[in-house]
Amino acid sequence: MGNKHQSIDMSVKIGSCTLPTPVGVASGTFGYGSEYESLVDFSALGAIFTKAVTLKPRPGNEMPRIIETPSGILNSIGLANVGVDQFVSEKMPYLRELPCAIIPNIAGSTEEEYIAVLERLEKCEGIVAYEINISCPNVKHGGIAFGTDCPQVETLTSKLKSISTRPLIIKLTPNVTDITVVARAAEQGGADAISCINTLVGMVIDTNKRRPVLPAGTGGLSGPAVRPVAVAMTYRVARAVSIPVIGIGGIMNTDDALQFMMAGACAIQVGTGVFVDPSIPQSIAHGLQNFCGSHDLGDVSEISKLLPG
């Protein structure tokens, strides 16, 4: 059995880059890696998707920023981050020494901002790909999220693609009528892969204080509560595009990861699950390897072919 497992190819190709395992940690839930140093076996990870990187540092939203909901959490961090310059000078030196792939998550409120962040990251070593967070409101477009409008998605993707030497992963928002047309717009624009999904818009009201718990009103819902929604979207997106799909949403264990992979994802990310138990990503990596071993799969990417259709 040990031998059998050693011969299993656990690596996953995303465009021109290779992740050592299919198990990533999701943007915003793993900081800049060092926070989990003593708790996580980085060599079991496929990739660290960093906290969103914006052009300027962002202090983030008013608190409280987190509230637990039934089997989920609602967050309103407000993209608090150190900004691209400090990211490059202070976070990347640590990150690039880790054995897993480093994929910054890029956010912006205008096309120009995404472009400026990506341009600076292009000069930085140790990055294998970019994940583009298109759930952000476009301030030049009435504040409508980039990711809800196909033409914006296609234009943004192709502009970023034209200046990037590294694979582009477009991270979709689930808050759309038909996620497959958005995925196709990203593919059309030249995306190398799709991450699916970001958080659902949600709200909790404090009925004693008579106001939304989050000062921003709404927040992003994640965790096991949204998993069925994420699996459905991954399933549909994987059948709509021919580029790789990375499944995200409420993954807590190997069986959850298998659901996304059978739905057609070639890799997955653990987000909220890292908060609950930082050992979940490594358990899943081992679990997927065991699954391949006991199902005579030589390559972890064969899992996504197990479901007919």
Add this chain to the structure above:
Amino acid sequence: MGNKHQSIDMSVKIGSCTLPTPVGVASGTFGYGSEYESLVDFSALGAIFTKAVTLKPRPGNEMPRIIETPSGILNSIGLANVGVDQFVSEKMPYLRELPCAIIPNIAGSTEEEYIAVLERLEKCEGIVAYEINISCPNVKHGGIAFGTDCPQVETLTSKLKSISTRPLIIKLTPNVTDITVVARAAEQGGADAISCINTLVGMVIDTNKRRPVLPAGTGGLSGPAVRPVAVAMTYRVARAVSIPVIGIGGIMNTDDALQFMMAGACAIQVGTGVFVDPSIPQSIAHGLQNFCGSHDLGDVSEISKLLPG
């Protein structure tokens, strides 16, 4: 205190009709009423929203039809129902004798079908309003759900409105990019109220059998898991239209109901919660009355004015 409570007006107006309390039971979760006869105090209910009524009887989907998910359930009933003729001849005689309002939920796969069902129900006594389920795919429109397309929503609403002597409640699907524009389309078409929300599209995969648990692939997610999504949508819809909004989604207790009402709903429906404990609707009705009593509200509809904005 007892006296105080007796003077609280618990009734709610929806168009020209009045519900004795703001607490309804959601379509598809309460059958045709008689199933819960020995378990529910009908006099505490504002309205029974019946199982969807279609023109012809429908056997429904392959089984399994139900699977539990984290804090939610995924269903794929397939609108199994007796059809409008048997509904009128066999279900309405029982329903019209109950002390609560009876609101059939109408579904169809073409505009003509909705119209035909409503026309037959027009001749039937004991109905106070109609709830129109627009989450159904329009077979004449490439199978795209009526409720995801504003022009279709407006046309369908106005056609139904023109032949209806009773208030029309349009029940929105949450699987859209911007639920407020759909709500406004319904209002534009003449809707008297909005029900918000129906189920979210979800999927669970059986990784042993390597296929979706539900033979139909996807199903509808409901229950506490979706509550934050439903509260956010209710909040936004209530600010987008001037007709009454009925909040639905994961309501299990008085605090949940208060969240929806403070978000702007004038009434609520309990769906999945009825499965979990059939006494939940009556507990909520009493809980809302107590809330009004202890907050010196003479009218339950004042709750929706407690949240500023």
Add this chain to the structure above:
Amino acid sequence: MHCTTKSVQIAISNFNLHDQCLGNSGQLTHTKSIFEPMNTQTKSQIIANTQVSPDFYEMQLSASPPPAPGQFFTIRASDSTVPLLRRPFAYSSFDPKTGTASMIYQKLGPATEIMASKQPGDTLDIIGPLGIGFEVQKKASKHILVAGGVGLGPVLFLADHLKESGLDYTFVFGCRTKAQIPDLRQFREHGPVVCTDDGSDGFHGNTVQYLESLERAYTDRAALYTCGPHPMLKGCHLFAQNRGISCQVSMEQTMACGVGACMGCVEKTNDGYVRVCQEGPVFESRVIEWA
């Protein structure tokens, strides 16, 4: 007295199933029968909750309205939202004098794990009795009861009833291995034929193989009643068809409401879909479309 009423009830309900509940179009037209047992929601107190085998527990509950063998009830295991839905369990016995009802359950997932951790004195939110149970075939010469695994409960309850009525019955129980045989007086009192897959006790083989080992003459005019895993039910059905005898099966399906409202728990019959919680859980095996 109590038992006679039940039989009438069951007979009429079954009649409903075949002549009224299924229209030609295959849809359900459930008509409320005046004989239908009245279900209620109660906070029942746990009187005992004991492990009776490595996998099985027996729980005794107070203040139950009287059920019939094959009927079930639903439990809300916790106030949390995980597990969310009520869970259905068959009655395994009932004492009309004390109003105590029992069940036998297997610890499988979240709900049954919580149940196994409950102490005598704790209360549980119960709705029952629900559904339509076994109908004793009055004309049968002999009653063969077959239980597999945790299907034991309702079959035991039927056996109690047959014993009380002085009818001739055989109790067959199947499990994987000797260790799984429940340590339960009620079980031993029916002098069960035990079948183990590994031959560690009793008949070496499964219950259907045991039935097939019986002489044709023995099963002549017998009636079969069975509850257990799906393949066993199907095996019993095929066996009964082959011997030309009647067979009642207690079916399982995921339930949401448990009271006939949601259309969630259907089985396919040769006359369309039926609700396991309302037209069942016990059906004549020949009406089921066996997959």
Add this chain to the structure above:
Amino acid sequence: MHCTTKSVQIAISNFNLHDQCLGNSGQLTHTKSIFEPMNTQTKSQIIANTQVSPDFYEMQLSASPPPAPGQFFTIRASDSTVPLLRRPFAYSSFDPKTGTASMIYQKLGPATEIMASKQPGDTLDIIGPLGIGFEVQKKASKHILVAGGVGLGPVLFLADHLKESGLDYTFVFGCRTKAQIPDLRQFREHGPVVCTDDGSDGFHGNTVQYLESLERAYTDRAALYTCGPHPMLKGCHLFAQNRGISCQVSMEQTMACGVGACMGCVEKTNDGYVRVCQEGPVFESRVIEWA
């Protein structure tokens, strides 16, 4: 020895907070200090879990890495998804000889209810020690410790430490009524001044009113250390400002990760947002922007 190391650690960490962690733009630039305590994830065994007042429990856990007073750890209360997030709790004592750590907690919601139902021998998934604890003000003439309600734990731990170090301290504890005073030897050993809102025991009034009743001379060059409800912390802060003495407060904020990764647990300071789990939970009260 052990305690001295801690103090150095804390001092340096606090230095980090003010000179490195907060940039001019107000954002966080957390630099990993080599002195930062190493947190680990362990399956700790419950050694004891006892009710010490109508609302409070004390839990003792095995195999804890050594924490400093004011530090905390996070618990995953169950494998279920409700409650989902880990919950933070302050250490209330630590025995370096046995590696046993304690906490005092209040039964409030889903997580603490599950915790209260645990038995000795059960295990809990623990991550700790986390955050930066109290820094003993070496130059203070006297140390005034103020705990309100369930803020008791970390303050008790600090008192243990001051006692060991032979420093002069006063322990003030506030609660609503006499019945809420915890039945805990560790508590009584510090000869606490008890304040009850209803005057049923000790000082009649809250802890801040008690502080205000102290003569100015008494608090001269004293240092305050406090944990408890927000209004109490603010009251202590204003009191300290008024008397011109230092005050450290242990803040609470909803946490997701507990390790500084999610930016979820921030407090507003006069220099921007800081993470309670990383730059705190203990802060100099004057840096906090009191709402």
